[in-house]
Amino acid sequence: MDQENSSLSSIYIHIPFCIRKCPYCDFNSYTVSSNGRVDGRIEMPEDSYTKALLLEMSSYAEDELWKEKIVKTIYLGGGTPSLFSDISLKVILEHLRRSFHVPEGVEITIEANPGTIGEQLTEAKLYSLRTAGFNRLSLGAQSWSASKLQSLGRIHNPGDTEKTVAAARAAGFENISLDLMYAISDEDESALLLDLQSAVNLKPQHISAYILSIEPGTDFFRRKQRGETITADEEKAAAMNQLTRKYLRENGYRQYEISNFALPGHESKHNQAYWSGRSYIGLGAGAHGFAQLDEGAEPPKVKAWRWKNAPGPDDYIKRVQSYGRSEISREELTDEQRKLEFFLLGLRQSNGVNLKDFEIRFKSSLPKSFFSSVQYLSDKGMLVFSGSQLALSEAGMIYSDSIIDTLTDNLG
Numbered sequence: 001m002d003q004e005n006s007s008l009s010s011i012y013i014h015i016p017f018c019i020r021k022c023p024y025c026d027f028n029s030y031t032v033s034s035n036g037r038v039d040g041r042i043e044m045p046e047d048s049y050t051k052a053l054l055l056e057m058s059s060y061a062e063d064e065l066w067k068e069k070i071v072k073t074i075y076l077g078g079g080t081p082s083l084f085s086d087i088s089l090k091v092i093l094e095h096l097r098r099s100f101h102v103p104e105g106v107e108i109t110i111e112a113n114p115g116t117i118g119e120q121l122t123e124a125k126l127y128s129l130r131t132a133g134f135n136r137l138s139l140g141a142q143s144w145s146a147s148k149l150q151s152l153g154r155i156h157n158p159g160d161t162e163k164t165v166a167a168a169r170a171a172g173f174e175n176i177s178l179d180l181m182y183a184i185s186d187e188d189e190s191a192l193l194l195d196l197q198s199a200v201n202l203k204p205q206h207i208s209a210y211i212l213s214i215e216p217g218t219d220f221f222r223r224k225q226r227g228e229t230i231t232a233d234e235e236k237a238a239a240m241n242q243l244t245r246k247y248l249r250e251n252g253y254r255q256y257e258i259s260n261f262a263l264p265g266h267e268s269k270h271n272q273a274y275w276s277g278r279s280y281i282g283l284g285a286g287a288h289g290f291a292q293l294d295e296g297a298e299p300p301k302v303k304a305w306r307w308k309n310a311p312g313p314d315d316y317i318k319r320v321q322s323y324g325r326s327e328i329s330r331e332e333l334t335d336e337q338r339k340l341e342f343f344l345l346g347l348r349q350s351n352g353v354n355l356k357d358f359e360i361r362f363k364s365s366l367p368k369s370f371f372s373s374v375q376y377l378s379d380k381g382m383l384v385f386s387g388s389q390l391a392l393s394e395a396g397m398i399y400s401d402s403i404i405d406t407l408t409d410n411l412g
């Protein structure tokens, strides 16, 4: 942990409400009907949830650990933050600026669902958000095929993404990211190509392209257990991954992480902060935070820990009203876990990791067995090892999970 890194932090704010639960989604989100009722029973608690966020922010701002930090990135994710009114979202951002040191021009992202355009997300609201300081918009486009959007349980149709991007540009957003999802069972390469072309035609600064994965607890997981085929097989997914990387590269988007592509200079600073192991505060129901502290001991000792907020919105609000925070669990990371994360997070990025940094950070050298695995995987064309820099090759990015597993099994 270098000096500069230790003085910086990021802030993530979670708004856990959605109009419909997508069958692949394992995020902490709760459905609200379009008339603002949670699960059709209770009202979306926008006011009390916003107030809880302000209280939670104030609690961190008074904390010795956080009050001197410079906030380098802010991210409002969900759920669907665009369901909240611009007034609530502005209040949240204003309070954050009053509570922490947020320099001018830092990246402030808000996620929005194209399915909310025209209803909960108007051009006037986008303009209001832009003037409040939000400067990056992340849209869950996923696809331009009506049938694929339906299979993914999305609430929008193919034209909604175009409408949202046009409205966002008119409102002054110059940094737009689109999410795409591919490798569902009946999708072929021509359908994926159409999605990639449609995305690139909109000239977003950033594209995140994810292979559909089946997570426990989701509707897709249950359907898969009943024998339904949901995803493309591994070979087809790998071919689609190759097509995605090739198409985006040829159109000027550099792959800087396994699933993330950007025009030069538009990489997500917020995600890069996570991957480089920077501390961050997670505010809101179910949000996670991470902190690390150099205890100044000799030999150097770094304390790192992670915590999690109560997932249920009502529980979250009650806890914050009573204690200022809603932390329900905390885990201190051992040196072994930190070493593992160094590779897990670092190798996701196309630049990879520097093994000299590892030795400096952990005051230990890597065992012979680690270098044998590096040699073996490099010979197979899965890794690129040059000087002390180690990175996944283009082919290795497809099999990142098993490669990283092999390397981290050999950390000694």
Ligand code: SF4
Residues within 6 Å of the ligand: 017, 018, 020, 021, 022, 025, 026, 027, 029, 078, 079, 080, 113, 140
């Ligand atoms: S809109 Fe996003 S957060 Fe909400 S259910 Fe769908 S994938 Fe999950």
